[in-house]
Amino acid sequence: MNSEPQSIADYREAARKHLPRFVFDFIDGGSGSENTLQENREALDRIRLLGSAPANVSECSQAVRLFGHEYKMPVIIGPTGLAGAAWPRGDLDLARAAAAQAIPFVMSSAATVRMEDVAAAGAGSKWFQLYVFKDREVSKRLALKAHDLGFTALEVTVDNAIPGRRLRDARNGFSLPFRWTPGKLASLLAHPSWTLQMARNGAPGLEVMAAELGLEPTETIAELMQSLLDPSVEWETIKWLRDLWKGPLIVKGMLDPGQVKHALKIGIDGLVISNHGGRQLDGAIASIDILPEFRKAAGEDLTLFIDSGFRTGSDIARALALGADAVQVGRATLYALASGGERSVRNALAVLKEELKVVQILMGARTVADLNPAMLRRHAPPAQMLAPVAGGPAPEAHAVLSLVTGGAPNPAP
Numbered sequence: 418m419n420s421e422p423q424s425i426a427d428y429r430e431a432a433r434k435h436l437p438r439f440v441f442d443f444i445d446g447g448s449g450s451e452n453t454l455q456e457n458r459e460a461l462d463r464i465r466l467l468g469s470a471p472a473n474v475s476e477c478s479q480a481v482r483l484f485g486h487e488y489k490m491p492v493i494i495g496p497t498g499l500a501g502a503a504w505p506r507g508d509l510d511l512a513r514a515a516a517a518q519a520i521p522f523v524m525s526s527a528a529t530v531r532m533e534d535v536a537a538a539g540a541g542s543k544w545f546q547l548y549v550f551k552d553r554e555v556s557k558r559l560a561l562k563a564h565d566l567g568f569t570a571l572e573v574t575v576d577n578a579i580p581g582r583r584l585r586d587a588r589n590g591f592s593l594p595f596r597w598t599p600g601k602l603a604s605l606l607a608h609p610s611w612t613l614q615m616a617r618n619g620a621p622g623l624e625v626m627a628a629e630l631g632l633e634p635t636e637t638i639a640e641l642m643q644s645l646l647d648p649s650v651e652w653e654t655i656k657w658l659r660d661l662w663k664g665p666l667i668v669k670g671m672l673d674p675g676q677v678k679h680a681l682k683i684g685i686d687g688l689v690i691s692n693h694g695g696r697q698l699d700g701a702i703a704s705i706d707i708l709p710e711f712r713k714a715a716g717e718d719l720t721l722f723i724d725s726g727f728r729t730g731s732d733i734a735r736a737l738a739l740g741a742d743a744v745q746v747g748r749a750t751l752y753a754l755a756s757g758g759e760r761s762v763r764n765a766l767a768v769l770k771e772e773l774k775v776v777q778i779l780m781g782a783r784t785v786a787d788l789n790p791a792m793l794r795r796h797a798p799p800a801q802m803l804a805p806v807a808g809g810p811a812p813e814a815h816a817v818l819s820l821v822t823g824g825a826p827n828p829a830p
């Protein structure tokens with residue numbers, strides 16, 4: 418029997434077994450009622466694929482060009498803070514696995530290792546995710562340091578004016594540094610291999626931020642972030658970063674296509690359409706549902722990335738067909754990291770690539786650019802489901818499958 422995980426769902430299960438409950442919940446959980454966390458999956462599942470056989474798919478490539486570089490597949494390991502809680506110095510394993518699979522890795526400002534160490538981990542493309550801190554000089558220093566260390570793109574996160582209410586973390590008392598309450602100690606005993614790993618390597622800390630900001634202990638990680646992050650970030654602030662950073666500048670955490678005009682005006686290179694994996698605004702729209710409006714507003718002038726809920730090659734194909742240039746993954750590679758470090762992350766990326774290849778072949782798409790909206794149908798009509806709440810058209814009960822971009826309902830077979 419092959420015990421190697423075969424899907425990201427398998428890796429999630431392996432992570433659930435390996436990690437103490439408070440760490441698994443920190444990774445797996447969302448904000449509030451976790452309505453958006455769930456919606457991210459449901460929205461992707463609502464989109465169905467048209468297999469367009471017959472088509473000559475004897476050759477099939479997943480390669481993509483982003484900011485002038487060719488990558489093996491349209492997947493990026495997105496920024497995830499505190500990865501060292503999943504695996505000791507896990508940020509480095511993520512960076513090395515991304516390099517091995519020839520895709521970019523985005524280092525988080527909330528990483529558990531130094532920027533110098535990530536810069537030296539593997540020969541792949543490294544991007545740096547920047548938070549705008551209340552002390553803007555800290556953000557400026559980090560951006561300049563990222564440049565000096567060879568990080569080639571800067572990704573500034575804007576959906577964190579205040580941390581979402583993560584109820585699992587509050588209930589579990591997920592503090593930094595970790596505080597060993599009786600509940601946590603019981604969980605440690607039930608997960609001896611994780612406990613041993615942490616005993617050998619020390620509990621993780623936010624190395625980049627600690628070096629710059631001198632962190633005070635807080636009740637929850639959300640409280641810590643709230644004390645440091647600047648809630649007054651606006652397009653003027655992004656313009657300041659645009660003037661500072663000469664390479665590709667990406668804005669992460671956008672859900673309102675009405676904002677695209679500002680990004681174009683100040684010369685942003687890329688956007689990440691994201692609800693932060695359902696960890697911020699509970700009730701937010703699934704990013705896949707708003708992607709077509711972003712592509713329409715941006716034309717071909719912006720590189721569009723998307724994240725939140727992507728777990729399979731088939732999910733990735735849906736986003737590419739709707740106009741995304743690539744997909745960022747968060748939990749998918751974190752689950753793998755928690756299961757077995759770099760080796761498992763490499764394998765999880767290989768799984769995603771293989772899944773994407775199979776979907777492409779069965780959909781008749783020789784290249785990722787061949788994927789297009791005409792290859793998709795949605796269970797419920799989006800123009801009606803997602804019309805502005807006031808004055809939108811009334812839903813039509815008979816229209817069960819429709820074009821995903823809001824076109825006319827599919828004729829009945």
Ligand SMILES: Cc1cc2nc3c(=O)[nH]c(=O)nc-3n(C[C@H](O)[C@H](O)[C@H](O)COP(=O)(O)O)c2cc1C
Pocket residue numbers: 443444445495496497498499525526527546574669691692693694695696724725726727745746747748749751
């Ligand atoms: C444990 C964890 C930590 C995260 N830390 C950060 C971070 O430091 N900076 C950031 O911009 N986004 C962060 N995110 C959000 C991810 O970059 C991404 O938007 C989200 O995970 C995408 O959803 P997915 O996990 O369903 O793929 C984090 C997500 C998780 C799960």
